[in-house]
Amino acid sequence: MAEGLGKLQQRIGYPFRQLGLLEEALTHRSYGRPDNERLEFLGDSVIELVVSQLLFETFPKLREGELSKMRSSLVKEESLAEIARGIELGRHLKLGKGEEATGGREKASILAGALEAVVAAVYIDGGFEEAFRVVEGLFRGRIRQMEEAWRDRDYKTQLQEYTQARFKEVPRYTVVAERGPEHSKTFEVVVSVGGRIWGRGSGRSKKEAEQRAAEEALRRLDEEA
């Protein structure tokens, strides 16, 4: 802990009034009591509610099943641990010697638990609005990625709906090129409707390339209409 807690508070964007709460949130049970387990219990629910609301608002057309899947992927241990790494939470943890020796500072379960505990500490110290803002900041990037992925996924669906309505036909996707070494290939795809190519796209997977192609086709069909 060469760095003080000031930096951590800057990174989460919340200055604590009761710094003891933040210290408790960073104390793993291997170090001694009071540890962060009770805060972890509470913070888990705070994160879940904020993420649920962000998904609810970001995806107004999605049903419960899809929203639940997205939420699970956002709040699973590994995702929380990555977010914890992003704010360098590990260096601030108080760990027992045994945990320290076996790399506890990098363990996903310990990092995820500490992140939940820090969120609970903000919730207790500053109330729901502040906790909401902090969690929103921590998850913003991931939710934006999901939004983009969803919009992309939507291009294929949109194109199919459009061509069925206009041409009574479904779009055909064809891989026209595969480039690069096995571990980092790029695919190029064209999409045709009624024998005419309307869009072309490339990506790290066939799926991604198809989405790009569908996106272009939609734009061109739209311009032409």
Add this chain to the structure above:
Amino acid sequence: MAEGLGKLQQRIGYPFRQLGLLEEALTHRSYGRPDNERLEFLGDSVIELVVSQLLFETFPKLREGELSKMRSSLVKEESLAEIARGIELGRHLKLGKGEEATGGREKASILAGALEAVVAAVYIDGGFEEAFRVVEGLFRGRIRQMEEAWRDRDYKTQLQEYTQARFKEVPRYTVVAERGPEHSKTFEVVVSVGGRIWGRGSGRSKKEAEQRAAEEALRRLDEEA
């Protein structure tokens, strides 16, 4: 729906500004869109956070594992359905004909989902503080029961710790009487330490009677000391 939504709002203790939100929360998917599934997704998290905080505050000595078990039992489908029955939510549901014919109005899954949706509707309409207050009202009785059960459970543990420290002995519980018909028996138990009876208790189960006996023994040992 012979009764208006006014009564329901009274029973949950929240008057809606946007009554359409409450109506959506009461619409099962069998009836048509917009149904309550997205609200159910959100409300589930609101209930979980409020219940977590109430448990966190009510049981300051409990660890995460025990708190999690309590939370699970409070928010499981059957518990939510019972709470929904307590506020007569069933009569306000909008159901499709098929669901109506097969007793949907009484189904635990439908009632639990609608309760979650109603809580989300309060959350959207009135904010977190209002939702907190409503959920607290709905769960207050159950959490109080848990608190009493926990305190009772503590008597036996406390007595054992006490007698081991003072007498190097564990308490002995003996059933001295069983009264009443099979389906509503009363048990009477005495607890002795070092051959002397210190407490006596009765209850609807042996466990309850033992707790009462331990409670009395603790008081008498305390008075004597």
